[in-house]
Amino acid sequence: MKMMKWGASALALGLVHFAAPAEAAGGKTLETVKARGMLNCTGHDGSYLGFAEVDDKGNWKGMDIDLCKAVAAAVFGDPAKLKVVPISWAQRWPALQSGDVDIIVKASGGTLSRDTELGLQFSMSYYLGTTKVMAHKELNLKSLKDAAGGTICIPAGTSQEQQVAAYTAKLGIKLEPVLIEKTEELEQAYFSGRCDLYAQWGPTLAIARIAKSKVDDHVILPDVLAVEPEVMIMRQGDDNWVDIANWTLSTLIFAEQEGITSKNVDEIKAKPTSPQVAKFLGVTPG
Structure with missing residues (x-):
C-alpha cells in the first residue's frame, strides 16, 4: 500500500x-x-x-x-x-x-x-514487516551466526526481545542483549559502537541506516528473525x-x-x- x-x-x-x-x-x-x-x-x-x-x-x-x-x-x-x-x-x-x-x-x-x-x-x-538485524560493516559478518558472543541492541518492551532469543537459540549461539526503551537512545547506542548489532523491525533499520549514518558503514544481514x-x-x-x-x-x-x-x-x-x-x-x- x-x-x-x-x-x-x-x-x-x-x-x-x-x-x-x-x-x-x-x-x-x-x-x-x-x-x-x-x-x-x-x-x-x-x-x-x-x-x-x-x-x-x-x-x-x-x-x-x-x-x-x-x-x-x-x-x-x-x-x-x-x-x-x-x-x-x-x-x-x-x-x-x-x-x-x-x-x-x-x-x-x-x-x-x-x-x-x-x-x-x-x-x-x-x-x-520482518524483524532483521543490522551490523557494523567492519565486523565483516555474513549472517547472524557469525556474530556469536557479540552485543545486540534491542528495543525494550517489544516482541523483538523474544524473537532474538528464539532465533539465536535456533542458531545455537549466544549474544549479549542491550535493552533500551527509547528509539533515539537505542540507535545512539548502536551507532556509537556500544553494540555490534541492532535488532529491529526491518523498515526501522532501513530508515536508521539512511538517516543516521554513512550507508556503506552498515549492513542489514540476510537473516529473517520473524514475520509479523x-x-x-x-x-x-x-x-x-x-x-x-x-x-x-x-x-x-x-x-x-x-x-x-x-x-x-x-x-x-x-x-x-x-x-x-x-x-x-x-x-x-x-
Whole structure:
C-alpha cells in the first residue's frame, strides 16, 4: 500500500460519511471517545520516520498518524478530532489498559501472547514487516551466526526481545542483549559502537541506516528473525470498536484501489466509475 496516499484517503472518509458504523449500538470505548469529543491515539516518544514523526511546524505526520486520523474521521466525520499521545514502546499496553489512549496504532504486531496474556484485540493487518538485524560493516559478518558472543541492541518492551532469543537459540549461539526503551537512545547506542548489532523491525533499520549514518558503514544481514503483521490494537470485549477499526482499514484500501482521495471525491461522487464506487460514496443505497 502506498503510504503517501493514506492521508488524503483519511480525509475522504469524513466526506463519504463512513461514520455510519459509529452510530450502531456502541461499546464502551466508542461512548467514551464520543463523549470526550476527541480520539486519543498513540504517537511516538521522539521521531519514528515514515510512521509517526513531528514536522518542522510541530504537526504529527506519518503512516500510523494517518491511520489515527482515519479512525477519528470514521467516528466524528473529522480527522482533526485527534489527540496524538507520545508514548514509548513499553508504554503501549499500560497506556491502552489505563484508558490514556483509545487505540494503539504504532507499528505493533498482533501476537498470541498479547491476545491471551494482555487481553488485547487486533484489527486486520495493514502492514507486513520482518524483524532483521543490522551490523557494523567492519565486523565483516555474513549472517547472524557469525556474530556469536557479540552485543545486540534491542528495543525494550517489544516482541523483538523474544524473537532474538528464539532465533539465536535456533542458531545455537549466544549474544549479549542491550535493552533500551527509547528509539533515539537505542540507535545512539548502536551507532556509537556500544553494540555490534541492532535488532529491529526491518523498515526501522532501513530508515536508521539512511538517516543516521554513512550507508556503506552498515549492513542489514540476510537473516529473517520473524514475520509479523502490523495491526491496530484495542482492549478485548469491545467488538464494535474493533469493527470500526476494520471498516476504516477496508475503506482506505478500497479508496486507494479506486483512486479516491479528498481532492477528487466530489468529482467521482458526481460521476461514479462503477456501481461499487456509487455504493461506496452513498450515491446509491446498498
